[in-house]
Amino acid sequence: MELNAKIPEGPLADKWTNYKGHCRLVNPANKRNLEIIVIGTGLAGASASASLAQLGYQVKAFCFQDSPRRAHSIAAQGGINAAKNYQNDGDSTFRLFYDTMKSGDFRGREANTYRLAEVSGDIIDQCVALGVPFAREYGGLLANRSFGGVQVSRTFYAAGQTGQQLLLGAYSALERQVALGKVTMYSRHEMLDVVIIDGKARGIIARNLVTGKLERHFGHAVVLASGGYGNVFYLSTNAMGSNVTASWKAHKKGAYFANPCFTQIHPTCIPISGDHQSKLTLMSESLRNDGRIWVPKQKGDTRKANQIPEEERDYYLERRYPAFGNLVPRDVASRAAKERCDAGFGVGASRQAVYLDFASAIQRYGKAAAHKAQIHDADAETITRLGKQAITEKYGNLFEMYEKITAENPYEVPMRIYPASHYTMGGLWVDYELMTNVQGLYALGECNYSDHGANRLGASALMQGLADGYFVIPYTIGNYLAGEIRTKPIPTDHPAFDEAEKNVQERLDKLMGIRGKYSVDHFHKALGKIMWNKCGMSRNKQGLQEAIQEVRALREEFWKEVRIPGTQNELNPELEKAGRVADFLELGELLATDALQREESCGAHYREESVTEDGEAKRDDEHFCYVSAWERKEDNHFELHKEPLAFEVVHLTQRNYK
Amino acid sequence: MNLTLKVWRQKDNQDKGHFETYQVGDVLEDMSFLEMFDVLNEKLITEGKDPIAFDNDCREGICGMCSMYINGRPHGPLHGTTTCQLHMRHFHDGETITVEPWRAKPFPVIKDLVVDRGAFDRITEAGGYISVNTGNAVDANAIPIEKDTADLAFAAATCIGCGACVAACPNTSAMLFVSAKISQLAELPQGKPERRSRAINMIHQMDVEGFGSCSNIGECEQACPKEIQITHIARANSEYLKATFAGKDK
CATH class of the missing domain: 3.10.20.30 (Beta-grasp domain)
Incomplete structure (x- = not known):
């Protein structure tokens, strides 16, 4: 199949305006008769459901959690980018667009990324209108901070819980539509297949997680907003339930999976403390505004952090990247931490950690606060006290969280941090309209691949989720549904529904019938180890080939030896996990396959065979300037399709943060 | 151990x-x-x-x-x-x-330990929102909000809807959860147009769901993992009272 991205004609800056001016519309009376299924209620799903319902469509929204408000967007901490230029520091739509392209190492699609930057300002307006309490300055206007990979302050935030506030805003808009009868909410439901009739997505099979009953739902279109697949690494900053299942079922029904090897490893997470560990906790990138990252200059130094004098500390990011310092993009910061730890300079009991130190920020803020309070002869104690207050104001909840988990006080000793799986740039292939290659099947937010290239900028995930849901899909879905106004709801006893349900049922029966020796977690942990060691921050040909073989073997063992207690017809969390891990075991192979064919380093994808002299990622534009879009064949075999990337506006350069 | x-x-x-x-x-x-x-x-x-x-x-x-x-x-x-x-x-x-x-x-x-907290969603449906459609918004900085007001609204908005307040309350009241939302939106200028109907409808729905009344015991505040304060309950009561005298706004 030829991949057609359907990029509108015209200059880059005019494309979205042109599109909106010419896309087909559906009249209000017809909208009432059109049904849309939305999977997931995070930022993308909740904002899409609410916005589509407001337009008049009949929406059915699904989430596996007990309430739509729990979706994992809630855990995003640091902030959301927007090119408002409220700080008068040189920001613009173009600059946000360019920063995103560059950070993505020129593996994103220009038109999509430009549109993202273009609507970013509207998102902030919309959120404020919904009552989102963003941080403000004393003058009453909105505050901003900086994030990695950029040199302007364009990040809007609500302490260290921006995702929570944005999601609760979208959730409130969603619940308003539930109250108005425009959205029907299905909580504790999991989508287990897409139903395709005559080449078009026409519904889903969902499992009611409380009763175990399979349900059939019709929709004129199906919108997936089901998040990323970071949990393929087992340990990640994702929620326990975050999964690839909805995307993977769509993939198995024909939707191409794009750039699966572009997975983001976040540099600042709380390190692993033992084998019992079930997840890793992020410490927001915003902390790199004020925290300085260092390791001892001496190998294997066992002194406590506070006993190591200033001149014996290596602030390696400031040393290697003087222009961006601690605010280099995530992929660069993660690799630099790994490099230091691998070389024997790591700290903490495991030696797999680096310090993130706030001592100098506390002094800086303390002095500024003392000055503002007209205390000109402030003693050290006062300065420290005022400085700590300022830090609390900015990052209080993060410091508290750190202390709860590690039992160390980060106001007194530096945080210990290490990279962890966090976000996935790859996902379902979509065109400019966010439609997959399956007609009427859309993918929004993290579950699509479209806007971030090979590495996402901090504070851009929230932006993309809300851009897709509030401002893109309401236009683009109309362009498709305008052609569907004569399609009557298809009864769910249609043979395509029969067959889809039968397949889902057979898979559930098969899982329950194994009655093997090991728990689901046993296999998930084993998969995580393979992926982390061989498809993590650093990859090479041999490791990837091994990973493919090992994942295949593990998958085979899973289907012989997994033990799922209980029955199908009840709340059974182990069965839910088993289905998700079974899908990760298929995706894991594709991820490694994609990483193997991309014999270049770009963004978060670092191939040891392709590096510059000073150890930085080396792109190969001649051979790999494309999106890899994978089609699934029988028996977990995959065929590669390439969407060439053409750049009209940006010039491809080697990324340089020095 | x-x-x-x-x-x-x-x-x-x-x-x-x-x-x-x-x-x-x-x-x-x-x-x-x-x-x-x-x-x-x-x-x-x-x-x-x-x-x-x-x-x-x-x-x-x-x-x-x-x-x-x-x-x-x-x-x-x-x-x-x-x-x-x-x-x-x-x-x-x-x-x-x-x-x-x-x-x-x-x-x-x-x-086992899993409960159905759908009642919280239904209370939110009753009015825990600002009625603004996508695309209606004015520029974000066109509505300056005093920092103290914004901070207060934020403190209320940090509620995670876990239900610990209800589990702690001898009366099984959901007043801390409900008041946090009423208080957050009543404080903000954007939330003022609907403040009366919001207070009346959310509290009415709380009663319909079978939650008990608040008698200011304060167990909820002790149990709240986000340390939401019961001053929000006082604020919500005041909103409710004003709304009852003045009538709903729509």
Whole structure:
């Protein structure tokens, strides 16, 4: 199949305006008769459901959690980018667009990324209108901070819980539509297949997680907003339930999976403390505004952090990247931490950690606060006290969280941090309209691949989720549904529904019938180890080939030896996990396959065979300037399709943060 | 450390339920309470027994899904902490720990420690929002909001909707949850046009769901993992009273 991205004609800056001016519309009376299924209620799903319902469509929204408000967007901490230029520091739509392209190492699609930057300002307006309490300055206007990979302050935030506030805003808009009868909410439901009739997505099979009953739902279109697949690494900053299942079922029904090897490893997470560990906790990138990252200059130094004098500390990011310092993009910061730890300079009991130190920020803020309070002869104690207050104001909840988990006080000793799986740039292939290659099947937010290239900028995930849901899909879905106004709801006893349900049922029966020796977690942990060691921050040909073989073997063992207690017809969390891990075991192979064919380093994808002299990622534009879009064949075999990337506006350069 | 756990087991909504006692060994200080449950469940699965069902998702204290009643307190002994952020270093070797689900009629038990908190969604549907469609908004800085007001609204908005306040309340009142939203939106200029109907409708829905009345005991504030203050209840009462006298705004 030829991949057609359907990029509108015209200059880059005019494309979205042109599109909106010419896309087909559906009249209000017809909208009432059109049904849309939305999977997931995070930022993308909740904002899409609410916005589509407001337009008049009949929406059915699904989430596996007990309430739509729990979706994992809630855990995003640091902030959301927007090119408002409220700080008068040189920001613009173009600059946000360019920063995103560059950070993505020129593996994103220009038109999509430009549109993202273009609507970013509207998102902030919309959120404020919904009552989102963003941080403000004393003058009453909105505050901003900086994030990695950029040199302007364009990040809007609500302490260290921006995702929570944005999601609760979208959730409130969603619940308003539930109250108005425009959205029907299905909580504790999991989508287990897409139903395709005559080449078009026409519904889903969902499992009611409380009763175990399979349900059939019709929709004129199906919108997936089901998040990323970071949990393929087992340990990640994702929620326990975050999964690839909805995307993977769509993939198995024909939707191409794009750039699966572009997975983001976040540099600042709380390190692993033992084998019992079930997840890793992020410490927001915003902390790199004020925290300085260092390791001892001496190998294997066992002194406590506070006993190591200033001149014996290596602030390696400031040393290697003087222009961006601690605010280099995530992929660069993660690799630099790994490099230091691998070389024997790591700290903490495991030696797999680096310090993130706030001592100098506390002094800086303390002095500024003392000055503002007209205390000109402030003693050290006062300065420290005022400085700590300022830090609390900015990052209080993060410091508290750190202390709860590690039992160390980060106001007194530096945080210990290490990279962890966090976000996935790859996902379902979509065109400019966010439609997959399956007609009427859309993918929004993290579950699509479209806007971030090979590495996402901090504070851009929230932006993309809300851009897709509030401002893109309401236009683009109309362009498709305008052609569907004569399609009557298809009864769910249609043979395509029969067959889809039968397949889902057979898979559930098969899982329950194994009655093997090991728990689901046993296999998930084993998969995580393979992926982390061989498809993590650093990859090479041999490791990837091994990973493919090992994942295949593990998958085979899973289907012989997994033990799922209980029955199908009840709340059974182990069965839910088993289905998700079974899908990760298929995706894991594709991820490694994609990483193997991309014999270049770009963004978060670092191939040891392709590096510059000073150890930085080396792109190969001649051979790999494309999106890899994978089609699934029988028996977990995959065929590669390439969407060439053409750049009209940006010039491809080697990324340089020095 | 080694622990004895007394855990509430209930097959489904119809089952009467009972406590069962389990021994858990090799518990490490750095484990979270839920990771300790993972260890126990892994053991139960290996022994061919039914693992304990419990709600959890983000495991970083923000999604509001975890909900265990530990030794007679929602989310356990630590102030301002969700179950997932409670670590085993706060318990000692040989201790017996009792774990139950939230006990509240409007939160029926689904299985073991899992309850149905759909009532909170329905209360939100009754008015926990600002009626503004996508695309209606003016420029964000066109509405300056005093920093103190914004901070106060933010403090109320940090509620994670876990239901600990209800589980802690002798009256099973949901007033802390409801008032946090009423207070957040009444403070902000954007929320003022609907403040009366919001207060009346949300509190009415709280009654319909079968939650009890608030008699200012304050257990909710003690149990709240996000330290939401009961001053929000006073504010919501005042909103409700004003709305009752003045009539709904629509």
